[in-house]
Amino acid sequence: MDFSLSDEERAVRDTVRAFVTREVVPLEDEVLRNERAGRPPLPDGVLTALQEKARAAGYWxxxxxxxxxxxxxxxxxxxxxEMELxxxxxxxxxxGSADNILFAASAAQREAYLLPTIAGERRSCFALTEPGAGSDARNIRTRARRDGADWLLDxxxxxITGGDAADFAILFARADEGVTAFLVDRDRGWTSTPIPTMGEWSCASVVFDGVRVPADAVLGEVGGGLELALSWIGQGRYVIPARAVGAGERLLGMACAHASTRESMGHPIAEYQAIQWQIADSQVELEATKWLTLHAAWQAQTGRDARHATAIAKLHGAETANRVVDRVLQIHGGMGYTRELPIERWYRELRVLRIYEGTDEIxxxxxxxxxLRGHVALGVIGD
Ligand SMILES: Cc1cc2nc3c(=O)[nH]c(=O)nc-3n(C[C@H](O)[C@H](O)[C@H](O)COP(=O)(O)OP(=O)(O)OC[C@H]3O[C@@H](n4cnc5c(N)ncnc54)[C@H](O)[C@@H]3O)c2cc1C
Structure with missing residues (x-):
């Protein structure tokens, strides 16, 4: 069993860490100021310029x-x-990225959707959840009815993340043959309304009212939509806990720094066991998430069925991130609760990890x- 990265992989990790530290972290104060004034996190073009800079270094x-x-x-x-970012x-x-399921596109769809999305010229959104069907995604009611050679979508x-900014939707709708995925341009007539949330994550309600699309708007097979949706969500189930690790380690570092300098009753609070245990428990849980995540990703990478491992990693990561940010806020005392520091922002943002792409309960x-059904066995090592 070898847990090491190759020299090349280590170089990727180190370059990304250096890029984030040098180019991205310095923007944090500006992001906080803008968000707190109700403005977009950064002026137009700043993130694109950073992407171009990264591209010049080979990261695209x-x-x-x-x-x-x-x-x-x-x-x-x-x-x-993802941990580094x-x-x-x-x-x-x-x-330079596109939704993983867009690679299932036909030749014409590749030209119209996949390539422009990779180039950053088009923006997608993934539209599965409905007001009446979230966890119960198999029960979606959005209809796709044939009308001559076309489909009508209602x-x-x-x-829907990015639903207000997207110019096309990957829409999941119920046809007679089963759930089917469609690529639907906004100018076909769907509308969106932003939904304010407790975090900075922007999502929207998206309405299809008799939207007409041609037969070649179907992504993959008619009736094959649920499989595509699950494969999109499957990737998120190791990406989300990876993000939990990166955020959690950054926060824990802030807690260690604060605990070492903040004095109470004549000593740095880091000397008190009550604080030490919060720090120790946080690292133990973050390490567990890290290796659960990498193991789940390794299963996906080696063609194994990663569904069980990704469910464990996603659950553990989402809960850990929330426990860690809560402890880190506690260690900062009253300052942790203020908007002087970014902790309350992380606190609000990380809460959604326990909800989207499958709740903790799911x-x-x-x-x-x-x-219980014997799909997996206890006591397995290395398979
Ligand atoms: C910020 C944000 C961004 C999102 N982005 C997207 C997106 O881009 N695309 C998209 O399609 N969706 C998106 N979602 C939707 C998200 O995936 C759903 O909110 C999530 O799957 C839960 O569904 P629900 O909100 O309908 O809750 P419900 O399914 O109504 O669940 C309510 C509660 O009941 C529990 N519950 C439900 N069923 C069971 C069960 N069988 N056993 C035990 N407990 C159960 C749940 O765990 C939860 O605690 C996003 C959500 C948020 C908040």
Whole structure:
């Protein structure tokens, strides 16, 4: 069993860490100021300029296959890279990526959707959840009815990340043959309304009212939409806990620094066991999340069925991030609760990890059912 990274992988990790530290972290104060004044986190063009800078250093399309100009990183290194990016709350992502399921597009769809999305010229949103069906995604009601050679789409989607900025939707709707994915341009007539949230994450309600699309708007097979949706969500289940690790380690570092300098009753608070235990428990839980995540990503990378491992990693990561940020806020005392520091921002942002792409309860349900039905066995090592 070898837990080390190759020299090349270590170089990727170190370069990304250095880039985040040098180029992205210094933007944090500006992001906080803008968000607190109700403005977008950064002026137009700042993130794009950063993406171009990263591109010049070879960081473009981190998971995009080389034939599309990307780095084609496999899941383990993708997870490592997400850990590095999550050390800051600045909403920076490398350019050159597209939703993993867009690679299932037909030749014409590749030209119209995949390539422009990779180039950053088009923006997608993933529209599955509905007001009446979130965890119960198999029960979506948005309808796709054939009308001659076309399809008519009717229904409402909710909590759609980037739904207000997207110029096309990957829409999941129920056809007679089963749930089907459609690529639907905004100018076909769908509308969106932003939904304010407790965090800075922007999501929207998206309405399709008799939206007409041609037969070639279907992504993949008619009736094959649920499989595509699950494969999109499956990737998130190791990306999300990876982000929990990056954010949690950054926060824990802040707590250690504060505890070492803040004095109470004649001593730095770091000398008190009550504080030490919070620090120790946080690191233990973050280490557990780190290795659960990398193991889940390794399963995906090696063609194993990663669903059980990703459910465990996603559950553990989401809960750990929330426990850690709560302890870090506590260690900072009253200052932790103010807007002088970014902790309250992380606190609000990390809360959603326990909800989207499968709630804690749904991950527990998956884990328990897999065990109770004998889909997985206890005591397995190395398979
Ligand atoms: C900020 C944000 C961004 C999002 N982005 C997207 C997006 O881009 N695209 C998209 O399609 N969706 C998106 N979602 C939706 C998200 O995936 C759903 O909110 C999530 O799956 C939960 O569904 P729900 O909100 O309908 O809650 P419900 O399913 O109504 O659940 C309510 C409660 O009941 C529990 N529960 C439900 N069923 C069971 C069960 N069988 N056993 C035990 N407990 C159960 C849940 O765990 C939860 O605690 C986003 C959500 C948020 C908040």
């Amino acid at each position: 399309g981190v998971t995009t296959p080389p034939e599309y100009g990307g780095m084609g990183l496999a899941p383990v290194m993708h997870a490592v890279l 999550a050390r800051t709350f600045v909403p920076f992502r490398f350019g 229904g409402e989607k909710t909590f 991950q527990r349900r998956t884990i328990a059912r897999n065990l």
